[in-house]
Amino acid sequence: MNAPLRIAGIETRHFVLPLSHPMTDATHGVHTEFEVVAVCLESDCGRSGIGYTYTIGRGGAAIRSLIQRDIKTLLLGADASRIEQIWERMWRCLHYVGRGGLVAFAMSAVDTALWDLLARSQGQPLWKLLGGYSGQARAYAGGIDLQLGPDELVEQTRCNLAAGFRAIKIKVGRDKLSEDIARLRAVRDFLGPDLPLMVDANMRWTTEQAIRAARSFRDYDVYWLEEPTIPDDYAGLRRIAREGGLPIAAGENLRTIYEFRHTLEAGIAFAEPDVSNIGGITNWLRVARLAYAHNLPVTSHGVHELHLQLLAAIPNPSLLEVHSFGLERFIKNPPQLKDGIMRAGDEPGHGVQFEWDKLREFEVKGG
Known part of the structure; x- marks a missing residue:
């Protein structure tokens, strides 16, 4: 019998990283920086595991505090290989102040570190440990580009194709729907009919506005319409999927498998869990299995360095999002x-x- 892999040390670090240029979407406005909260777990036998989460500029200090002040005491001395048990313990001890929100972000960083530690201790890449289905993923360029006009979008798309992408997503949700249509038309005309083109509204619209927009986009062979309205409006999502006539992707703002169950039952076509905010790899896999039970594929949101491992492991992957919040500048051997x-x-x-x-x-020091 193998000896337990005891957690002997936990270090949490908080960083505020500048973006290469300002970026915009319909809900959050202009982005100039993002935060990363990283967790390093040390075992009693000298092995380590790294996990992290990110924010779009606010909340990182609170996440770090949650890990250091509340989660750390739950972890020290625990057997790191019993990940399901640790996940449930974190969830139950913190659910009264969480059931999502900052707690889910903090748990995501810790849970990811646990899986990294386990995979390293067994000498396996994570994607093989989790199922080993394909070892790869089809990637798309996820623009954060609501500020760009048609010509600028075409030039951005040209650069993305030159970089190796064969699928593109643009932001929509301008004040005038006619401007979204013009931007979408320009990119589709440039791409031609064969490459996937997605649009992302970042929860911008009411149900009626989303249905109108979806119907207007149908002539441009949209692969999916992402987050057309708030994630809590399951009835609205059901109407948009049924009456708008486009496949719907949703999930980046969901924090529990129970929310995903309602969203899948509302008729979305692509489940979109984010490993950095849903409670980590453990809960992400639960959503992937739930999607599989509904005969649906899984896509991703952000942190493509981690999501690559997850989509490469499962039998029902869709496209891997790659956008400008990536960590290529700060990691060794990026994918x-x-x-x-x-x-x-x-x-x-x-x-x-x-x-x-x-x-x-x-x-960011202190905290």
Whole structure:
């Protein structure tokens, strides 16, 4: 019998990272920076695991505090290989102040570190440990680009195709629907009929507005319409899916498998759990299995370095989102794209190795 993999140490670090240029969407406005909260777990036998979550500029200090002040005491001395047990313990001890929100972000970082530690201790890449289905994922360029006009979008798309992408997503949700239509038309005309083109409204519309927009977009062979309205409006999602005539993707703002159950039953076509905010890999896999039971594929939101491992592991993957909140500048050997495909590799763990020296100038001390 193998000895328990006891957790002996926990370190949490908080960084505020600048974006390469300002970016916009319909709900959050202009983005200029994002936060990363990283967790390093040390076992009693000297092995380590890294996990992290991110925000779009606010909340990182609170997430770090939750981990250091409340979750840390639940972890020290625990057997790191009993991940389901640890997940349930975190959830039950913190649900009264959470059931989502900051708690889900904090749990995501810790849970990811646990899976990384387990995979490293077994000498396996995470995607093989989790199922080992394909070892790769089809990637798309997820623009955060509501500010761009048609010509600028075409130029951005040209650059993305040159970089190896074979699927594109743009933001929609301008004040005038005619402007969204013009932007979408320009990109579809440039792409031609064969490459997937998605649009993302970031919860911008009411149900009626979303139905009207969806109907207006149908002539442009939209692969999916993402987050057309608030995630809590299951009846509205059902109407948009039924009356709008486009496949719906949703889930980046859901925090529990129970919310996903209602969303899938509302008729969405693509489940979109985010490993950085749904409670980590443990809960992400639950959603993937739930989607499988509904005969539906799973896509991703953000942190493509981690989601690559997850989509490469499961039998029902859709496209992997890659956008400008990536960590390529701050990690060793970031995943490479070739002809629309990213491969997960065979390095033990999830493969994300931070270059701490490059991150140091952006670290938030204290807290």
